[in-house]
Structure formats: structure tokens, C-alpha cells
Amino acid sequence: QVQLVQSGAEVKNAGASVKVSCKAPGYTFTNFYIHWVRQAPGQGLEWMGRINPNSGGANFAQKFQDRVTMTRDTSISTTYMELNRLRFDDTGIYFCARGSTSGFDFWGQGTLVTVSS
Amino acid sequence: QSALTQPPSASGSPGQSVTISCTGSSSDVGGYNYVSWYQQHPGKAPRLMIYEVSKRPSGVPDRFSGSKSGNTASLTVSGLQADDEADFYCSSYAGSNNWVFGGGTKLTVL
Numbered sequence: 001q002v003q004l005v006q007s008g009a010e011v012k013n014a015g016a017s018v019k020v021s022c023k024a025p026g027y028t029f030t031n032f033y034i035h036w037v038r039q040a041p042g043q044g045l046e047w048m049g050r051i052n053p054n055s056g057g058a059n060f061a062q063k064f065q066d067r068v069t070m071t072r073d074t075s076i077s078t079t080y081m082e083l084n085r086l087r088f089d090d091t092g093i094y095f096c097a098r099g100s101t102s103g104f105d106f107w108g109q110g111t112l113v114t115v116s117s
Numbered sequence: 118q119s120a121l122t123q124p125p126s127a128s129g130s131p132g133q134s135v136t137i138s139c140t141g142s143s144s145d146v147g148g149y150n151y152v153s154w155y156q157q158h159p160g161k162a163p164r165l166m167i168y169e170v171s172k173r174p175s176g177v178p179d180r181f182s183g184s185k186s187g188n189t190a191s192l193t194v195s196g197l198q199a200d201d202e203a204d205f206y207c208s209s210y211a212g213s214n215n216w217v218f219g220g221g222t223k224l225t226v227l
Contacts, residue, residue, distance in 0.1 A: 035216070037163075044120070044221040045155070045163065045206050050214070059214035095162060101210050103153030103168035110162055 002026045004034075004096050004108035011114045012086050019082040020111045022096030029077035030054040035099040036070065036081045039110075040092040050099065051079055086115045121146065121207055121219035128225040129197045137222045139190040139207030145217055147188035151210035154183055154192045157221075158203045166205075167192060194224070202226045 007021040022034060035050040049060035051070040058070040064083070072079040083090060094111045097104035122140040129135040139146065139154075146152055152170045155163035165174050167183035170190060180195045190209070194201055207219040 045208075045218040047208075047216040047218060061215060101149075101151045103151075103165050103208065104155070104163070105165050105168070105174060107162040107164070
């Protein structure tokens, strides 16, 4: 059974970094990209980037290019998204999703990141 | 990369049909048959409803259908039910290993 299980909520100060994990049991981890999608409070979905769990290679939306890192640990079927130099408008729910060009077929439960002063 | 354009709201009575549009450009919606649609209930993660313009994943009722003409994709929900009330988002591959979402449409079942 495909599941994506994310780490818990985080509260960070502006300027700090946050690292969110996404564990993917239930299928062959290296066969599917993992994408990260953000949702600000009351707002829509925003694609941040994706990582190839097999090679570790990643692609990012231009908006996040200089602040985001995506990594993976194949031994525990887990990917990580780290966002640096946090700003107040980075507050939101961060989702991981299994994806391909066809779409994002399984989603994590979301991780709330709150950026405060 | 600009977000795809969706109407902010749509509505219909139970049993009726409603269509939600998603307009992009030749660089995304019009350029690839990789449009997908997601349903999101409040406080929940999105759920894939349509992929590759018109294909339904296993478990999605056939009341949900998708299509595309030029730079505009559409999601039609037929036989509206109370549980269909949710936010709907379109997404498209935008080339160069980028994806883009629409701004979302709040579907209300009257």
C-alpha cells in the first residue's frame, strides 16, 4: 500500500532553515520522483521542485532555486526538503507527492511550517 | 512560470453538471498532454482525479471527466453530489522539468 508519511509541524524564526522529511514505504522508492508542493494559508498549490530518488538529481522552480535543497536516503526510503533563509511568507503547509509527467498520484499528509519573529 | 488561470468559484445543484476551466499557454497546457486535476477537501491533502488530460485513476468515479482544447483544459463533474464540494486544482507540465498549478476553484454544491 503506497503511503507518504511526512515529519511533524515546525516553528522557525525568520532567517532560519527548515528540513521536512517524507518517508515512502509500500513501493519501490527509487522508481518514482518525489515532488514538493507548498500551500500558503488559504491559498492555492505551488510546485517547488522534484527529486529523483534513484540518482539524487533535482529540479527546482525558479522562485525557490537559490533557497531549496532536496536530498534522499535510499536506505530508509526517505526524501528531504530543506528551505533556507525563511521569510514570513514561507508559512504554509508543505506536501510531498509521488509523481511523473502524468500527475501526482499519492500525497503525504502535509507538514505545517510556521515562520515567526 | 505563471500560474494557470481557473475561475475562483463554481456551483451547481445536486444531480447537475458543472465544468471548471483551466487556461494556460502553448508552453504548458497547450504544449503537452500532461494536464491533471486534483480535489482537495478542507484540511486534507489533494487527491488525483484526472491525469493526462482525460484519464481517471482507479477509484475515481466516472462522473469526473477531463478534456482539453488548445490552451484550455476542462474538468466536468456530472451528477453533482454533496461530497463533491471541495477545491479543485489543475496542473500541467510546463517543459524543462517544471510543473505549474492553477489558482484553484471552489466548487459549491447548492
